[in-house]
Amino acid sequence: MDETIATAPDELVRRHLQPGRTLLAVLHAIQDEVGFVPSGTVVPLAKAMNLSRAEVHGVITYYHHFRSEPPAAVTVQLCRAEACRSMGSEALAQHIETRTGCRFAQHRHDDPHAHAHGGGPLALESVYCLGQCALSPALTINGTLHAKVTPQKFDALLAAATTVAHTEEAA
Numbered sequence: 001m002d003e004t005i006a007t008a009p010d011e012l013v014r015r016h017l018q019p020g021r022t023l024l025a026v027l028h029a030i031q032d033e034v035g036f037v038p039s040g041t042v043v044p045l046a047k048a049m050n051l052s053r054a055e056v057h058g059v060i061t062y063y064h065h066f067r068s069e070p071p072a073a074v075t076v077q078l079c080r081a082e083a084c085r086s087m088g089s090e091a092l093a094q095h096i097e098t099r100t101g102c103r104f105a106q107h108r109h110d111d112p113h114a115h116a117h118g119g120g121p122l123a124l125e126s127v128y129c130l131g132q133c134a135l136s137p138a139l140t141i142n143g144t145l146h147a148k149v150t151p152q153k154f155d156a157l158l159a160a161a162t163t164v165a166h167t168e169e170a171a
């Protein structure tokens with residue numbers, strides 16, 4: 001059993017399989033419950049849905065939304081698309097890397113580890129448009145959107161997010 005989750009993968013799959021539910025819907029439900037899609041769910045999912053393991057694994061790795069390992073305590077997604085680039089997102093990316101000592105990972109379909117964060121303290125991800133082009137540069141921290149982000153603003157946001165993450169860990 002995956003030691004990072006309280007529920008056995010078989011049980012997770014059983015709980016979220018419902019008549020008429022698609023593989024995507026089941027994967028969403030599993031990730032909503034435990035924060036990621038444990039690798040141990042691939043075999044029972046494949047069996048239950050009459051698919052090959054490769055098909056299930058392919059869906060998990062194709063969609064950026066799905067993680068195969070627990071998420072980092074703090075995840076920063078920085079927009080690297082055109083409008084944000086023109087407003088300094090690349091300089092901001094450099095600032096973030098220098099400030100945190102971490103590097104940006106880019107989601108790539110051919111990289112099976114692109115979704116993995118392993119539950120570490122911080123993950124930096126590049127994304128391409130957050131729908132805030134008029135308020136660029138934009139980023140999210142643990143899913144919360146922030147616009148017109150300056151290096152100073154980022155430092156304050158990161159400090160706040162890190163405090164929340166530590167508080168939750170200690171609870």
Ligand code: FES
Pocket residue numbers: 079080081082083084085128129130131132133136137138
């Ligand atoms: S280009 Fe960055 S939010 Fe659209």
